[in-house]
Every structure is written in C-alpha cells, then in structure tokens.
Amino acid sequence: xxxxxxVDRALERIAERExxxxxxxxxxxxxxxxxxxxxxxxxxxxxxxxAAAPDGAFFVxxxxxxxxxxxxxxxxxxxxxxxxxxxGSPMLGFVSAHGGTRELRVDxxxxxxxxxxxxxxxxxxxxxYDRLVVDxxxxxxxxxxxxxxxxxxxxxxxxxxxxxxxDARVAAPDGVLPHVGRARDGTFxxxxxxxxxxxxxxxxxxxxxxxxxxxxxxAMIAARTARDGASKTTLxxxx
Numbered sequence: 001x002x003x004x005x006x007v008d009r010a011l012e013r014i015a016e017r018e019x020x021x022x023x024x025x026x027x028x029x030x031x032x033x034x035x036x037x038x039x040x041x042x043x044x045x046x047x048x049x050x051a052a053a054p055d056g057a058f059f060v061x062x063x064x065x066x067x068x069x070x071x072x073x074x075x076x077x078x079x080x081x082x083x084x085x086x087x088g089s090p091m092l093g094f095v096s097a098h099g100g101t102r103e104l105r106v107d108x109x110x111x112x113x114x115x116x117x118x119x120x121x122x123x124x125x126x127x128x129y130d131r132l133v134v135d136x137x138x139x140x141x142x143x144x145x146x147x148x149x150x151x152x153x154x155x156x157x158x159x160x161x162x163x164x165x166x167d168a169r170v171a172a173p174d175g176v177l178p179h180v181g182r183a184r185d186g187t188f189x190x191x192x193x194x195x196x197x198x199x200x201x202x203x204x205x206x207x208x209x210x211x212x213x214x215x216x217x218x219a220m221i222a223a224r225t226a227r228d229g230a231s232k233t234t235l236x237x238x239x
Contacts, residue, residue: 004224010217017210024203027086028073028168031201036209038202040072042195048120049076049083050196053153054189060092060101060152060180061085061169068092069169070154070178072197078119081111083127083148087167093127094182095149101180104149107131117143123190125150125183153188154178 016032023029031037042052051074053059058070064087075086083091083104092101104127110116117130128147135142156178162170172178181187 006220007217007224010213010220014210014213014217017206017213020201020206021203021210023168024199024201024206026168026199027075028071028197029199029201030072030162030168030170031206032162033209036201036206038200038205040200041198042192043198045075045194045196047075048118048194049078050074050194051076051121051125051151052192052195052197054183054191056155057188058154058156058170058178059085060154061087062089062092063169063171064089067171069171071169072200073168074121074151074191075196076121078106078116081106081108085169087169089169091127091151093125093149093151101152102149104151106148107146110146121151121191121193123183123193125153125191127151150182151191152180153182154180155188 017036020031020033020036030040040055053072053074058072059074061069061071063069069089071085071087073086076083076091077086078084079088083093085091090103093104094100095102095104106116106119106129110129110131115131115133117132119127119129121127126147127149128145130143131146133142133144134140156172156176160173160176162173179187183189183191
C-alpha cells in the first residue's frame with residue numbers, strides 16, 4: 001500500500017497542534033506554530049532559585065543524553081550540590097571570565113559541613129549562597145557571600161524554528177549557532193530573580209487550530225474515499 005504524502009503531512013500538522021495544546025500550561029514552553037503563540041510573560045515565585053531570562057533569551061542546559069540544550073524555564077533546584085533545572089539536567093554557566101560553560105556546583109566542603117545558606121540566583125545571573133564561618137579568634141559566626149558562577153544565556157537569530165520537544169528544552173536547529181553570554185554583559189539584560197517564565201502558547205488559539213487540523217484531515221479522508229469509490233465504480237463499468 002502506497003503512503004499518501006498528503007496524509008502524512010496532515011498527521012504531522014495534527015501532532016504539532018496537539019503538542020501545542022498539551023504544553024499550553026508548561027512554564028517556558030513555546031508554540032511550534034506561530035498562530036498558536038502568545039506573548040511570553042513571567043510570574044512571581046517565592047523560590048530564590050527561580051529566575052526568568054530576558055526577552056528572547058534561553059538558559060543553557062543539557063538534554064537527556066548530555067547534549068547542549070536550551071530552555072526558557074529558569075526554575076532550578078540544588079541537587080547534590082549542583083544547580084539543576086526542572087528536568088533534573090544541569091544548568092550551565094561560567095565560573096571564570098574567560099572559560100567556557102560548565103556545570104555549576106557549590107564547594108564540596110561547604111556542602112559536607114552544611115555551611116550553605118540562602119542559595120539564590122541574582123539579577124546578574126550569579127548563582128550564589130551565603131557561607132557561615134566561625135572566626136577562630138573570637139568564636140563569632142560570620143556570613144560571607146560565595147559566588148559559584150553565572151548562568152549562561154543564549155539568543156538565537158530571529159525566526160529560528162525549533163523542533164517540537166517533550167518539555168521546555170530545545171536543541172539548536174542544524175546549522176544555527178546561538179550567541180551565548182551572560183546577564184548584564186552588554187548584550188543580555190538582567191534576569192528577573194524569584195520569577196518564572198509562563199508558557200508562550202495561547203490555549204484558545206491552540207484548541208481552535210487543532211480543531212481546524214482535524215476538520216482538514218477528515219475532509220481529506222472523505223475526499224479520498226469518494227475518489228476511490230468513484231474509481232472502483234468506473235472500473236466495474238469497464239469490466
């Protein structure tokens with residue numbers, strides 16, 4: 001049986017529309033099709049390890065196979081001393097002025113001794129915490145700020161089309177290289193600490209477009225069935 005490419009394309013369109021609807025409430029998600037897109041916004045969070053990226057920017061992370069990926073969802077947690085995103089993947093950043101991106105981990109000694117207080121993400125992208133230390137001369141406890149590194153940000157050329165993803169992480173399309181930097185570096189603006197990106201998908205438009213895609217598919221199948229029936233009738237008359 002020959003596969004009709006028109007049917008394949010119609011099914012792909014339905015799958016894209018379904019994906020948009022399913023992720024309409026996923027923080028940081030974006031629409032595969034522009035006609036289901038909504039203007040991204042941010043909402044306040046009580047979590048000091050949550051931050052929203054500047055408009056048009058992504059945080060840099062990894063996918064399930066350890067490859068570089070990008071996300072708009074900046075809700076993070078501290079897991080075994082490493083800063084990770086909602087999918088459990090490392091959030092990448094810079095630990096020096098000239099090095100490349102890498103995982104951001106707290107000092108293992110501080111972690112082992114329980115000296116980490118108030119881990120947070122700051123407006124300049126810094127992942128920092130307060131370390132409690134005891135002055136050996138006076139015995140008093142002092143608090144000092146420790147900066148682990150600064151979260152990496154990425155921006156893609158306008159109009160870049162991303163493949164559908166199962167969560168808010170995406171891979172760079174083939175042949176497209178993002179500009180990578182950090183908040184407040186002259187290219188990227190500041191982060192919004194204790195905020196989180198909302199979905200960039202409009203549920204009402206997504207549902208309307210999904211409905212349209214199903215109607216178009218049904219009409220295609222009906223037309224194909226009618227055409228096949230007419231062909232069989234013609235063949236019967238010829239015989």
